Structures are given as structure tokens and as C-alpha cells.
Amino acid sequence: MTHETLKGKIEEGLPFTLHVADGRSYDVPHHDFIMLPPRSTFVVVAEFSKQDPSVTISHTIPLLMVSGITQRVKSDEGSETSADNR
Numbered sequence: 001m002t003h004e005t006l007k008g009k010i011e012e013g014l015p016f017t018l019h020v021a022d023g024r025s026y027d028v029p030h031h032d033f034i035m036l037p038p039r040s041t042f043v044v045v046a047e048f049s050k051q052d053p054s055v056t057i058s059h060t061i062p063l064l065m066v067s068g069i070t071q072r073v074k075s076d077e078g079s080e081t082s083a084d085n086r
Contacts, residue, residue, distance in 0.1 A: 003036065040063075047059070
């Protein structure tokens, strides 16, 4: 995944799921849950702990490991479709 592609998805402001080459995936419900520093080779994704929602876990992921993005978008009729950018 390129820096520019991921930056564009973050700037859209819509929720998406980030997929990693080893099969893991990370939900990004809002742009506050992801950080992509300028000219970086990594991305940081934050999530709440499933055991203790008051704890935040951060994942630092090399961009070379990002295999795709799945984004759910609403169509004009109000139903949801999935846009997969792998």
C-alpha cells in the first residue's frame, strides 16, 4: 500500500478496515484511530482493549505489510455495499 493511497482513505473520513499480509485486520472507525506521519513507512492504528475498554492498544504496522482496505459505503438507495481495495 502506498502512503498516498492510505492518506487518501484517511482523509475521506469514512470508517474502513485495514488488512495486513499475515491475515490480521484492524477496524478504523474514525480518523482519530489512525496516524500516518508524513513520508513515513509505517502506520499506527489504535483500538480499545476487548478485556478493558478503558485501555487503548496501539499497533505500529509497516506500510509494506498492508495488503488492502475494505470500506463499507452507502449506496443512493440506502443499502450498504463493500468497496475492497486489495
